[in-house]
Amino acid sequence: MKKVAIVGAGQSRYGDFPDKGIKELFFEAYKDMNASVDKGLDPKVIESAYIGNLGSGGFQLGNMSALVTEYCGLTHINTMRIENACASGGYALVAAVMDVMSGTHKAVLAGGVEKMTDVSGIKQKYWLGVSGDTEYERLAGTTFSGLYALIAQRHMYEFGTKREHLSMVAVKNHKNGAQNPKAQFQREITLEQAIKGPIVASPLNLFDCCSTTDGASAVLVCDAEMAKQFTDTPVYVTGFGTASDFLAIHDRANTTTLEGTRRAGAMAYKMSGLTPKDIQLAEVHDCFTIAELLAYEDLGFCEKGNAGPFIEEGHTQIGGDKPVNASGGLKSKGHPIGSTGTGMAYEMFNQLRGTVQKPTRQVKGAEIGLIHNVGGSGGTVAVTVMRR
């Protein structure tokens, strides 16, 4: 099997852009990716493209990958839309990696795009919250905030996790996001603000929840043998893992573990020949603050049940021994659903090459990083490990 490298990565600004649709957003990320290729990129080498997307509010549900790629001038290629809810981007990356590994294509684009803010409030709610178990979870009166709140409540009960621990995730990620010029919310918040946010789905408040975001991202994946023709500092994909789970939380044996994360992580570590200890920084799926705490545990960064103290002790701050979500995470950088996974890859590509836009956010000297992308409440999970 072929070894795989990432040689370019781009991201649009994340935020609320009434003047841009999915084509324009994706083109912005694509141009940014092309510009990042140190030795230049002839777009003709791109043979294949996987695009993560949840449907952008119902616009162009069919054939959207052909639409956004032809807009960028990529025609007559292998392309497909990848949909695994919020993990669509992460799976698009894995699909691109497998494509290259298999030797089918040599240079493959993995990207994602979502346009979320065009949709009216009521349509948005009908569109979102469809990635859990619609029949029972949604019709019990929950959207994703409610589902993650169910997990949070049980985590608090079983392990003594505190309200403050959840808020510490929000505070940390906003602090990091404030240093990210492409983030949706570039401002810090205080712990007190985070604790006292208006309740959305108790125990989760507004500051425990990520927002809705417009944005796109794209990374160029290629056969490691040709990587040096693009750059002298490629980032190598050492392993990946994906795993599904029961869609409905009530069907799972354990409410406080995302089994999909545990298994996808284990697979990625095994393929990479690494352990959680070797991971020097990570971008994890913090759609809700509790989700980041679960990721610490389920990816093996700390013991099960110990995520509260783990964040409190500062391990996951930039400057700690295991910085997490230096980009600001979904919480502060934004969560344009289909783009989130490849957006994480964009951040990791730059972190491992020492090229993040603001040095204050740069994790110094990091060689090995992990990205973790969750679909819904854990129905699908994709993990990828990279090293420079």
Next chain:
Amino acid sequence: MAIGISGYSAYIPRFRIKKEDYAKAWGLFSAAGVAEKSVMGFDEDVLTAAAKVTKRALESVPTAPEKVTRFAFASTSPPYVEKLLSGTVLYSVGIPNTAFCSDHTTSTRAGTEAMIVGFEHVMSNPSGRAVVAAADAPIASMWDSIEHALGAGAAAFVLSGDNLIAELEGHASYASEYFGERFRPREAPYLHDLNVKKFAEGSLLTNTTRAGSALLKKLNRKPEEYQHVVIQQPDARVPATVAARLNFTDAQLASSLVSKSLGDLGAASVPVALASALDTAKVGDKIMVISYGSGAGSDAMSFKVVSDRKTQVRVQTEMDRKEYIDYVKYLKLKGAIV
């Protein structure tokens, strides 16, 4: 062959609004003798209430739902004007699909109407089991004074030829032609009442006293032979007026006068009041029941209590389980703010 009631139960939704809250909003409260009334929750309607009381009534015997051969549902405020209503209850409770069912929905007499068809069924099918569920939460415009009395509640009875709590001694009815009092025209979401008071009272007194006296005569009974009299309760004063006309006393009304704290329960008024009387009745007690429905008609039934077996959930317990709401919440729950 003796037939009668072998099981029963009532259900009262937990919300209550006090007359003072009405007075605060409207300057007056026009339901005579009613101190507070019951209100259904946002996620309840007469079918969910009927499902609940049907289950409870069957458990009170106990009778397995699979044994039921006849189901009758009564309400003046069904969620659909056209569509079989009984099916929702029958299916959720586990009554066989082959049980004959009927919906009775056009007047507040519907509760006793359903009981009488139930009795007719067990009379002609001695091994049969009929369940009658009456549930109501009538709706009128908030601008209309008849709205003030409208409450919510439900009761169900298991009728059979064995294992009786109260034996049916006989029944009589009276129907006639009246109009303009408590009616709902086609397409109208709310009750109307032309408020011709003496005319309406005439209808009520004529129909109820004729049904009542016909039954007394048929059974060769005197009013004083009854320990309990249960009369339709559009408010808490009407029953006393009817009772007086038939020479019943306030003392005989006492065990069933639920409207003081629940309001007008519509088609469930007499059923809930009867459940209340059964809760306190002793073996040998006799119960006279007289319903009224505008339009107009009245059913009278006479029962003799033959067992002191009671249902597990007493009406008083249901009345005591309550949570007060203010008038704004009442408007929201009633769907009056659109």
Next chain:
Amino acid sequence: MAHVSVPMYWRTIPQRYKMIGQKCKKCGAVNFPPKGVCKYCQTSSEFEEVQLSGRGKVHTFVLISAGGAPPEFAEQEKAGGQYPVAIVQLEEGPKMIGQIADVDPKEVKIDMPVKAELRKIYTEEEVIRYGFKFVPG
């Protein structure tokens, strides 16, 4: 879009109205709602129908406020304020999600005993969708 059609809803009324589950003929565990293959032993697809008691205790819960309510439930939240949704550990083994009705949200606790009863869930296309909710007891 999160549209649950009338036939789709109707297909689940054995579960929603009566809590009909499946007992695995191989491992004996009870699945609710039904699966194609038993979620416990993951081998058998032979089941017998069982009616669950509807009794259980709260495993975990959430109180949904306006921002967390799907549009189907927005009116309910506006009329009655925040509403509790729980995952209930049912007597027969499976866990199940559902709202808790007839309760002060502040009184909901993990391990609190509940039982299922028929309620209005929501209305779509003018059709009332009934199903179970849990109530204390």
